Amino acid sequence: MSEKKENTSTEEVNKKKVSAPASSIKVIAREIFKDKVALTAFIVIIAILLFTFGGSLFLNAEKVTETNIIDAYYGWGTNGHLLGTDDGGRDIVKLLIMGGRNSILIGMGVTAICEVVGLVVGLVSGYYGGYIDAIIMRIVDFIQVLPVMPIEIVLVTVIPHYSPLSLVWIISMFGWTGTARYFRAFILSQRGRDYVLASKTSGSSDFKIMFREVLPNITSMIIIDVVIAIASNIGVETTLSFIDYGLPSSVPSLGTLIGFANDPVNVVSRPWLWLPATVMLLAISLSINYVGRALQRAGDARQREN
Amino acid sequence: MWKTVLRRVLIMIPQVIILSILIFFLAKMMPGDPFSGQINPNTDPKQLEALKRAAGLYDPIPVQYGRWVGNLFKGDLGTSYIQHVPVTSLIADRAVNTFWLALLTTTISYGISIPLGITAGRHQDEWQDQAVQIFNYVTFAVPPFVFYILGIWLFGFTLGWFPISGSVSPNASGFWGTLGSQIYHIILPACLVALITTTSIVQYLRTGIVDNKVEDYVRTAHSKGVPENVVFRKHILRNSLLPIASSFGTTITGLLSGSMIVESVFSYPGMGKLFLDSIGQRDYTTLTALILIFGILTLLGNLLSDIIMSIVDPRIRIK
Numbered sequence: 001m002s003e004k005k006e007n008t009s010t011e012e013v014n015k016k017k018v019s020a021p022a023s024s025i026k027v028i029a030r031e032i033f034k035d036k037v038a039l040t041a042f043i044v045i046i047a048i049l050l051f052t053f054g055g056s057l058f059l060n061a062e063k064v065t066e067t068n069i070i071d072a073y074y075g076w077g078t079n080g081h082l083l084g085t086d087d088g089g090r091d092i093v094k095l096l097i098m099g100g101r102n103s104i105l106i107g108m109g110v111t112a113i114c115e116v117v118g119l120v121v122g123l124v125s126g127y128y129g130g131y132i133d134a135i136i137m138r139i140v141d142f143i144q145v146l147p148v149m150p151i152e153i154v155l156v157t158v159i160p161h162y163s164p165l166s167l168v169w170i171i172s173m174f175g176w177t178g179t180a181r182y183f184r185a186f187i188l189s190q191r192g193r194d195y196v197l198a199s200k201t202s203g204s205s206d207f208k209i210m211f212r213e214v215l216p217n218i219t220s221m222i223i224i225d226v227v228i229a230i231a232s233n234i235g236v237e238t239t240l241s242f243i244d245y246g247l248p249s250s251v252p253s254l255g256t257l258i259g260f261a262n263d264p265v266n267v268v269s270r271p272w273l274w275l276p277a278t279v280m281l282l283a284i285s286l287s288i289n290y291v292g293r294a295l296q297r298a299g300d301a302r303q304r305e306n
Numbered sequence: 307m308w309k310t311v312l313r314r315v316l317i318m319i320p321q322v323i324i325l326s327i328l329i330f331f332l333a334k335m336m337p338g339d340p341f342s343g344q345i346n347p348n349t350d351p352k353q354l355e356a357l358k359r360a361a362g363l364y365d366p367i368p369v370q371y372g373r374w375v376g377n378l379f380k381g382d383l384g385t386s387y388i389q390h391v392p393v394t395s396l397i398a399d400r401a402v403n404t405f406w407l408a409l410l411t412t413t414i415s416y417g418i419s420i421p422l423g424i425t426a427g428r429h430q431d432e433w434q435d436q437a438v439q440i441f442n443y444v445t446f447a448v449p450p451f452v453f454y455i456l457g458i459w460l461f462g463f464t465l466g467w468f469p470i471s472g473s474v475s476p477n478a479s480g481f482w483g484t485l486g487s488q489i490y491h492i493i494l495p496a497c498l499v500a501l502i503t504t505t506s507i508v509q510y511l512r513t514g515i516v517d518n519k520v521e522d523y524v525r526t527a528h529s530k531g532v533p534e535n536v537v538f539r540k541h542i543l544r545n546s547l548l549p550i551a552s553s554f555g556t557t558i559t560g561l562l563s564g565s566m567i568v569e570s571v572f573s574y575p576g577m578g579k580l581f582l583d584s585i586g587q588r589d590y591t592t593l594t595a596l597i598l599i600f601g602i603l604t605l606l607g608n609l610l611s612d613i614i615m616s617i618v619d620p621r622i623r624i625k
Contacts, residue, residue, distance in 0.1 A: 141321075142321055142324060142325075145321065145601070145604045145605055145608060146325070146328075146601060146604070147563050147564075147597055147600035147601050147603075147604060149564070149566060150563075150566070150581055150593075150596065150597050150600055151332065151597060153581075153582075153585055154332060154336070154585065154593060154597065155332075157585055157588075158335050158336050158337070231447065234449075235449035238449060238451075239449055239450075239451050239567060242451050242567075243566070243567065243570055243582060245585070258451070258452070258455060261455045261458075261459070262570070262571070264463070264470065264471075267455075267458070267459055267463050268463050271459075274455070278452055278455060278456065281449065281452055282448060282452060285447045285448050285449060285452075286444070286447050286448065288447075289443065289446065289447035290443070290447075293443065
């Protein structure tokens with residue numbers, strides 16, 4: 001949440017600077033609209049968000065996950081179920097809406113935590129350097145060599161009162177290190193810049209320099225990282241749900257739906273169970289990553305202009 | 307070079323110690339104790355208490371940790387709660403399968419990505435490069451398990467080209483028959499995993515070639531009249547291969563410890579499948595041992611990568 005606030009506040013800052021040549025957000029928007037494929041990918045993302053978040057407004061979560069064995073395994077388009085039903089007689093379209101929404105929400109939640117933690121750790125580590133940097137980076141190194149997925153699976157099974165929120169924390173625990181490393185590299189390159197030195201000479205506090213001066217300068221990097229991280233975190237959640245150690249079974253997820261394909265019978269004779277979710281996850285991953293790439297190119301273009 | 311290696315090994319020691327402490331506490335968090343699978347409902351609770359005390363389960367945590375590490379050095383990873391056999395023998399059987407899968411995957415992966423990376427780097431911004439970039443973008447963006455599911459659906463079930471589960475056919479006989487059947491079983495999973503592990507290798511190679519093309523030594527070679535092909539082969543390519551040679555260590559151990567999903571999709575009896583089976587049965591001794599092995603493999607992979615790097619690139623060795 002606070003991540004979003006930071007972005008909007010820098011957006012406002014950028015709007016205020018009318019005299020500036022072109023704000024990062026404007027350059028990024030221009031780059032996206034120039035690239036027709038990126039535009040298509042962007043529209044796909046909007047469509048999926050409308051389908052999942054809009055659709056879930058009209059659905060009652062408890063009704064969707066209610067089991068009714070009599071209706072189990074209807075095929076495509078039978079009895080008013082456009083994409084059929086699953087083993088518990090639940091409508092696949094509704095599960096897709098709820099599951100898609102849950103997967104995207106978890107992806108966003110994990111990203112929010114990882115970006116904030118990674119940003120703060122990266123800023124502190126890169127800005128201060130020396131011993132602080134050395135210690136922090138050893139910790140980051142260590143977490144990065146851990147066998148993350150097995151540990152996540154064990155935590156999922158041993159944690160008491162397990163809920164979707166616990167899953168967000170478990171994934172975030174290991175997810176922030178890449179972000180921290182990424183931002184640290186940028187801060188290192190900013191640390192010796194004139195504006196930082198000038199601010200330091202005039203007596204600004206380290207806190208102010210880091211968060212009010214360096215941070216706005218890396219806004220476009222943050223946006224790019226957030227976009228790509230959302231896609232990869234959706235990937236982590238769906239992977240865990242796919243093997244049954246993600247969201248609790250009562251909470252629909254795209255991964256759980258694709259997990260129906262773990263049973264050979266479903267793969268061969270009931271493709272409606274898992275194929276729509278697979279296609280949707282494909283669409284989400286491909287389009288978010290494409291937009292991320294377009295943003296990256298835009299960011300590079302902006303750096304070239306500077 | 308030996309100094310570099312020694313230094314790297316010294317850095318690894320604290321990592322191994324912290325890893326073992328972390329896993330020890332993870333194991334403590336798991337419910338159950340070594341007697342969980344061995345008692346029957348008629349066991350006297352008092353006797354059980356005595357057994358637990360004798361086994362040191364009420365000792366202070368550091369003492370327990372010390373004993374656990376001591377056992378590790380003796381090669382004793384405990385006894386499986388469920389299967390009632392030493393965990394080491396349980397894992398050893400599966401590790402062989404995972405090893406073959408990882409080996410074939412690595413071979414295919416390098417076999418695909420080196421030509422792709424070279425093509426992309428050589429024909430930078432031409433159609434060949436763009437095609438490789440699209441391939442790379444897809445393999446990077448799509449979560450691996452989606453590839454596995456689509457692959458097994460298309461090639462395993464729909465076309466029926468490859469077997470969909472297991473590591474060897476039950477009616478395979480003789481050395482060559484068994485070997486053939488084994489290879490036949492791992493070819494599809496290996497290809498699918500190989501496809502998604504190409505991303506970073508292709509990217510490193512392409513970037514390396516693109517960057518090296520404009521280096522001074524390449525211009526020198528051109529101006530002294532070295533043929534284009536020789537410049538590419540001997541000057542550009544050799545330098546660009548450095549980073550991917552060094553990523554070999556992390557690639558192979560990454561595959562050894564990260565084969566869970568593919569082994570689950572293909573019901574392949576490797577370490578990853580064992581891990582998922584053990585967690586399903588709450589077989590915590592096996593789980594602890596596997597996480598420890600996965601962790602140590604990753605550390606060894608990094609070590610191997612750094613050693614390869616210091617062999618192929620003398621510039622990074624410490625004086």
